[in-house]
Amino acid sequence: MTCRHTNTFNYIVSEERQLANSEIAREQAYVDMLYRRLDELREEAAQRLATVLREHGGTEQALIERESAVARYADRVARLDAAENRLCFGRLDMRDGRRRYIGRIGISADDDAGDGEPLLLDWRAPAARPFYLATAAAPERVRRRRHITLRGRRVAALDDELLDREAAGAEDGLVGEAALLAAVNAARTGRMQDIVETIQAEQDEIIRSDHRGVLVVQGGPGTGKTAVALHRAAYLLYTHRHLASRGVLVVGPNPAFLRYIGQVLPGLGETNVLLTTVGEMFPGVVADRPEPPETAEIKGRAVMAEVIAAAVRDRQAPSRGDVEIPYGPGTLRLTERDCLRAAERARAGRATHNEAGRIFRREILDLLARQAAERLEAVALDEEGRPLDGGDPGGGLTEADRRALLAAGYPAELLEAGPGPLTQGGRETMLDEADLAELRKELQADPGVRAALDELWPILTPQRLLTDLFADPGRLATAAPMLSEQERKLLERPPGGGWSTADVPLLDEAAELLGEAPRTGPTPEEIERAEQIAYAQGVLDILVGSRSSDLEEGEEGEILIATDVIDARRLAERHGAADHRTLAERAAGDRSWAFGHVVVDEAQELSEMAWRMIMRRCPGRSMTIVGDVAQTGDPAGTTSWDRVLRPHVGDRWRLARLTVNYRTPAEIMTAATRALAATAPAGEPEPEAPRSVRETGVPPWRLRTTPEELPRVLAECAARELASLGEGRLAVIVPDARRDELGEAIAAVVPEASYGAVPDLERPVVVLGVRQAKGLEFDSVLIADPAAILAAGPRGRNDLYVAMTRATRRLGVVHPGPPPAAIAAAIPGELG
């Protein structure tokens, strides 16, 4: 399918014609009025914000109200600022003669009245919907749809479609062809743009879907999956305002991609959104450790959940025979049965490992305390149970006992006379409950006992669990008998060296089972809070000091002063305890944050373990999942939506499809599909290629070189492409393993080139490893050494397909030696 211009009228504006064109002048007047109103609203919101920021004091309730007003007005200011660029982009002329202007936000003449005809409709409002849906075949009471192009605050062009059947004769469903073509043909900037002006009907359907559960959007390259997912997030935040308090999580494939899409939602005025990669989802962990793909693949398997659970269990009173603990002058003994029984009790409540550990330790300390108590008595009583110096056993220890016990190394506190006798073995003992509690405390502080307890049921952080597991083949063998020896070998590694992306879902899984580890020291927040309280105390001291110096001696104060009604803690709360972090910042630091909606982009890349982690972030299972199983590059990634989703939502998910490619011209799309088909394993169905929205008449090309010459030839090609590109961006996509080497060679010839772990996508040239190119797009793409991309792993063919479909205009391939079959099939002729 290609665009036609049957029923559109374009008003192309040059400086001279602009004034002459009465239509444009009329629209300009309307747009001027909208911007005046926008300025007024901004001014109002900024003033309100400034006023609440100036307020202080008052009750706790007033503080809370003030905080929420600050957040509300700051949000409003951000929204109004975001609307500046292309405030209004459309007009609908309805059959009944009414007009609706469509824009980035809704604006009415009187903001407080809330009724009356709006001056501008938010693109997400139901009344704006015909702008995206109306066609000549189904005009939805629309007579004319007008696209208004603004440059700054000036109307630069108008593009009209008349939606009556006679004028139209159109039935292929593309809406606003001229505006759409202008958008898809525009030079790329390295940052994704929003598509509010040209959303197509099949996309609108998904963006506004009222499906509350899991919505999967499957579509080929360039069909707007990312764009649709982001616009859906903006739509949901607008339509269901309560979502803003839980926020929306967007999970993308890599940091470069997040930067690429990073401004779309703020540009739509939505800020309660956290963008993240899987590797960034465990607070406090930076997942930058490289790892062989085979290891990552094993770590991504669902069975690793069982491995982690077994690894945790293996740390709970492992049966290693009786335990002897040196204590005081003797030894305490725990039998294996004692330990197992305590472990059973600890596990009975289905508590997390660290919570259950508290129960286990209490049980064991009880046992040890009783043993120690018996030993105490043995020292203090003769064989018949009589006190050594004739004292009364029920009445506590005599002075002589005390001296003997102190000399034997028993703590002095225990030898204080307790409140009453304790029965042990049917007879009264010298020690009562308070003594036993004291003994427990002593035991707990004893290094020998602590070491034994740590061995039997250590307090574990996820990091410690995984470090110990991977560092110890014995532990691995116990926890992962379902893996082969060779697979376990791939998991082994010495402690230290940081974390890989595939470790992150395992850490998260472990955190679920372990629960919070009791902290040994204060958190930075607690330290800050203590400082706030100390400061507040200082303020109170000054107040009290000055107040008392005003009073005569003995005079009672009648005037209420601060300390009469408030203490330091509450004063600190009033002035410093408000959490000023944005919702996204708070959510990013909190592993247990439950998001209102989760968007997963390039979802085919996620491993089964990563899905488990993401599902935990969204207990309500309100999700938009977008991806393309034909683009799966990660060996642990998805080949079937049903397979990955079934364990989490059964069959309660819906599939929507996108079929039109807005990025890749037909010539390139055909080549990419041929390359994919040429490498298809036997029995795999023909890949379904999305229909490109346009042809460019520029065929992809390929050039043969030698392995030695590749860096030089590639750099020369990059320089040539850049020169012919003018505005726009060029990507050189290379095998992952050669990214830096080839990046350096290219940068030596083309100094504008950026490469590295997080390259600057706004530079004219960027060199990317093939996995970094996921989800991105460029005006021109050069692919280097396709054979190495294909050979890099089991999903090499998908990676090559992704690389080929990143281009919006031109594609070239440079291959050392003969082309691999996929490239020969895709691009038959070689450049001379």
Ligand SMILES: Nc1ncnc2c1ncn2[C@@H]1O[C@H](COP(=O)(O)OP(=O)(O)OP(=O)(O)O)[C@@H](O)[C@H]1O
């Ligand atoms: N309705 C539209 N109007 C204008 N541009 C659009 C429209 N839909 C998509 N596009 C553009 O098409 C390009 C591809 O969109 P997007 O990146 O969302 O596709 P995708 O399906 O996620 O691609 P891939 O899976 O290959 O990464 C983007 O430049 C996007 O802005």
